[in-house]
Amino acid sequence: MHAYRSHTCAALNISHVGQSVRLSGWVHRVRDHGGLLFIDLRDHYGVTQVLCDPDSPVFAQVEKVRSEWCIRIDGEVKARDAALVNSKIPTGEIEVFIRDIEVLGAAKELPLMVFGDQEYPEETRLRYRFLDLRREAMQRNMTLRSDVVASMRKRMWDKGFREYQTPIITASSPEGARDFLVPSRLHPGKFYALPQAPQQFKQLLMVSGFDKYFQIAPCFRDEDPRADRSPTDFYQLDMEMSFVTQQDVFDTISPVIAGVFAEFGGGRRVDAPEAWPQISYKDSALWYGTDKPDLRNPIKMQVVSEHFAGSGFAIFAKLLEQDGTQIRAIPAPGGGSRKFCDRMNAFAQKEGLPGMGYIFWRQAEDGSGMEAAGPLAKNIGPERTEAIRQQLGLGVGDAAFFLGGKPKQFEAVAGKARTVIGEELGLTDKDRFAFAWIVDFPIYEQDAETGKIDFEHNPFSMPQGGMEALMGDPLAVRGYQYDLACNGYELVSGAIRNHKPEIMFKAFEIAGYGKDEVEKRFGGMVNAFQYGAPPHGGCAAGIDRIVMLLADEANIREVILFPMNQRAEDLMMGAPSEPLAQQLMELNLRVIPQDQK
Numbered sequence: 040m041h042a043y044r045s046h047t048c049a050a051l052n053i054s055h056v057g058q059s060v061r062l063s064g065w066v067h068r069v070r071d072h073g074g075l076l077f078i079d080l081r082d083h084y085g086v087t088q089v090l091c092d093p094d095s096p097v098f099a100q101v102e103k104v105r106s107e108w109c110i111r112i113d114g115e116v117k118a119r120d121a122a123l124v125n126s127k128i129p130t131g132e133i134e135v136f137i138r139d140i141e142v143l144g145a146a147k148e149l150p151l152m153v154f155g156d157q158e159y160p161e162e163t164r165l166r167y168r169f170l171d172l173r174r175e176a177m178q179r180n181m182t183l184r185s186d187v188v189a190s191m192r193k194r195m196w197d198k199g200f201r202e203y204q205t206p207i208i209t210a211s212s213p214e215g216a217r218d219f220l221v222p223s224r225l226h227p228g229k230f231y232a233l234p235q236a237p238q239q240f241k242q243l244l245m246v247s248g249f250d251k252y253f254q255i256a257p258c259f260r261d262e263d264p265r266a267d268r269s270p271t272d273f274y275q276l277d278m279e280m281s282f283v284t285q286q287d288v289f290d291t292i293s294p295v296i297a298g299v300f301a302e303f304g305g306g307r308r309v310d311a312p313e314a315w316p317q318i319s320y321k322d323s324a325l326w327y328g329t330d331k332p333d334l335r336n337p338i339k340m341q342v343v344s345e346h347f348a349g350s351g352f353a354i355f356a357k358l359l360e361q362d363g364t365q366i367r368a369i370p371a372p373g374g375g376s377r378k379f380c381d382r383m384n385a386f387a388q389k390e391g392l393p394g395m396g397y398i399f400w401r402q403a404e405d406g407s408g409m410e411a412a413g414p415l416a417k418n419i420g421p422e423r424t425e426a427i428r429q430q431l432g433l434g435v436g437d438a439a440f441f442l443g444g445k446p447k448q449f450e451a452v453a454g455k456a457r458t459v460i461g462e463e464l465g466l467t468d469k470d471r472f473a474f475a476w477i478v479d480f481p482i483y484e485q486d487a488e489t490g491k492i493d494f495e496h497n498p499f500s501m502p503q504g505g506m507e508a509l510m511g512d513p514l515a516v517r518g519y520q521y522d523l524a525c526n527g528y529e530l531v532s533g534a535i536r537n538h539k540p541e542i543m544f545k546a547f548e549i550a551g552y553g554k555d556e557v558e559k560r561f562g563g564m565v566n567a568f569q570y571g572a573p574p575h576g577g578c579a580a581g582i583d584r585i586v587m588l589l590a591d592e593a594n595i596r597e598v599i600l601f602p603m604n605q606r607a608e609d610l611m612m613g614a615p616s617e618p619l620a621q622q623l624m625e626l627n628l629r630v631i632p633q634d635q636k
Contacts, residue, residue: 043111043143049085053132055116060135062087063111063143065173066104068154076101079154080112083178087130089114091137100140107153107170109144112137161596166610168601180598184586187303188255191276191582194295200253200278205240207257208232212239212560217261219271227627233259233272236579238499239564241279242536245575246567253278255582261607266594267528267584270607279577285519285535288576289317289476292531296523296580300472303589308471315523319479323524324446325367328454330480333527334473336461340453343368343441346427352396352418358443366443369457370431373464374438375399380413383440386459390452392442398424399438409435458527472525472588479503480520483513483549493550496520500534501576502546509545519576530585533578540568 043063051060064082071077076091078101089112091101104110114135125131150166151159153173164171171177192202211218211232221231234240236258244252256277264270278292293312300309316334323330326339344365347355358364374380380397387395396415403410411424431439440456442449461467482502484495492513500518502508508516523531537543543565547557558565586598596602603609623629 040113047084048080048082048087049129051087051116051130051133051135053118056118056133058116059113059138060116061111061113062089062135064109065153066106066108066110068106069104078104080110085130086128087133087135088119088125089135089137091140095137097137097140100142101137104140104142105146107146107149107173108142109146111141111143113139161604162610165596165602165604168611172600177597180586180590180592181600183303183590184582184598187299187586187589188274188582190299190302191295191580192255194298195253195276195278198251198291198295200251201249202254203244203249203252204254205234205237205244205256207234209234209240210563219259219261222626222628224625235260236275237277239561241277241577242499242538242564242575243567245279245281246570246572250281251279252577256579264603264605264607267587269583269595269599269602270605271603274582276580276582277577278579279575281573281575283535283574283576285478285521285576288533288535288578289521292523292533292578292580293474296474296531296585299585300525300589304472305589305591310472310474312474315474315476317476317478320477320481320517321479323475323477324450328450328452328457329527330477330522331524331527331529332454332475332477333458333461333467334475334524335469335471335526336458336467338370338372338457338461338466340367340369340457341431342366343427343430346423346430347419347441347443350419350423352415355396355441355443363445364443365446366441367446367449367453368427368431369440369442369453369460370433371438371440371460371464372433372466373436374460375401375436376438377412379463380438380440382463383456383460386456387442387452390455392449392452395456396441397438398427398441400428400433400435402435415441474523474525477522477524478520479517480522481514482516482518482520482546485514491551497534498546498550499537499543501537502542505539506542506545509542509549513549521578523578523580526588528584528588529581530588531578531580533576535574535576538568538572538574540565543568 040061045061048062048064062080064080067079067081067086069076069078074093078089079086080089091098114137116133116135119132119134149170151163151170153170208221208231211220216235218232218235221233223229223231237254237256241252254277256275257272258275259272262268262270280288280291293315297309297312320330323332328340342365344359347366348359350356355366359366376399380399384394384397398411398413398416400409400411411421416424427439433439442453480496482494482496482500483492485492496518497520500520503517503519519535521533522529537546544554544557583595583599587595590598592598601611
């Protein structure tokens with residue numbers, strides 16, 4: 040017999056009754072039923088009930104084991120009494136009588152219990168992550184992650200892609216976040232960087248003639264943590280293709296993403312990729328207040344400025360006299376009660392706004408029909424409120440909320456309010472993954488104070504209209520850049536690349552970067568583009584975030600094996616740590632204390 044096991048703890052069933060078996064695993068829990076000891080023995084695959092009575096020669100040894108001890112048992116498989124069958128587990132029809140036991144690894148008193156669903160502080164969970172990962176939910180999440188990655192790889196290979204590995208140690212290159220720098224021992228005073236993404240290398244692969252590339256790529260960014268973002272490193276499904284249009288990229292990656300969500304989404308609906316809408320960045324901001332909309336929520340915001348211009352509601356009327364301002368309405372079907380409207384007004388105040396105006400429609404008390412209620416309705420009168428109701432398609436029992444000003448100042452709060460309204464009124468379809476391509480991103484933005492033009496999004500995107508577009512108003516230039524949003528999260532980001540040096544130099548010139556600076560920062564890529572670069576484009580899909588959605592988790596740390604905490608610290612391994620003096624000497628570095636800066 041094998042030194043540790045003849046079967047896993049999920050393999051035994053009624054057909055094994057009478058056999059002698061060997062199992063190894065962890066003591067999930069121990070139960071003492073009047074001298075008869077029951078142990079739920081757990082390994083990665085499942086749980087088997089094993090038991091020992093006082094007549095067993097190893098009873099005294101079995102009495103000593105405690106939760107999370109790692110043990111090996113030999114025993115005989117027996118059928119459970121019909122009344123004691125546990126139909127919830129594959130091994131529920133049998134149990135194993137222990138004849139011999141060996142303690143493979145005893146455990147100290149546990150800082151957190153593996154059995155059960157107790158909640159523990161994040162600090163405890165991360166410091167003892169090796170114990171936290173033994174819990175059923177964590178085992179399930181990490182298995183899901185592994186299966187998702189395997190499925191992605193297979194789907195990409197099936198589409199004719201090959202996987203190539205790009206460097207981990209490279210040159211610093213601004214990708215929208217801070218680099219992690221690596222000091223060079225052989226070149227004192229110089230630094231490598233960990234790649235924020237394989238962006239330049241995958242483009243160089245296209246110049247090298249490889250046509251189709253993908254990689255399950257580690258990326259490193261020194262970022263502030265969020266619930267849906269790791270502060271140090273993450274993984275993405277990275278891909279690039281030559282001789283393609285934007286639609287070609289969509290047609291390639293969409294079935295891969297849809298297939299993964301259909302395969303691992305637990306039966307939740309996934310629309311066919313050809314039904315995924317393509318929404319301009321401008322419209323997404325207008326309708327949803329974000330460039331990563333949750334389309335499970337059917338609410339669409341609308342501009343209603345004309346109904347408030349010159350109205351009796353002085354706050355909005357005066358606001359609209361200023362350039363660049365507008366009033367937007369958030370329809371709330373079924374939200375037509377003063378209590379709900381007051382609650383949403385309080386929500387806006389918590390978000391830092393003075394409040395949200397509202398109108399709700401109800402049956403008139405005198406039985407004359409429908410009437411509009413609320414402070415706004417009284418100020419602007421029945422004719423304007425009726426025009427608003429008709430524009431928004433609302434009726435009795437419905438409401439609308441209003442925000443005004445320059446869109447960039449209130450869009451984020453409006454988007455959050457739309458989400459809360461959809462949740463509270465039960466409008467959001469929880470049994471669905473709703474995808475949308477967000478397209479036509481602006482390449483440039485203007486600083487409101489200095490008037491300086493700079494890149495708003497990826498500077499390497501091909502501008503729509505090429506060089507000709509760059510000769511006009513920079514703020515009107517749109518790029519062949521796109522994101523895939525799902526249920527309020529950005530899952531994929533990509534672009535058709537700017538592969539022509541003259542267009543690239545012009546694009547950077549508009550943002551204030553001279554030719555010399557571009558060549559210094561991106562010399563490798565600029566140089567390569569002068570030797571017959573093909574049109575190319577691609578995208579990257581965030582694996583951690585995809586698995587987070589599939590696992591129905593709200594925090595990305597629940598689907599990463601060994602994540603950092605909110606302060607970008609590894610509590611288990613003690614990182615970041617102070618370097619040894621010898622290490623600093625070899626690197627020609629010196630640490631300057633904070634108080635001496």
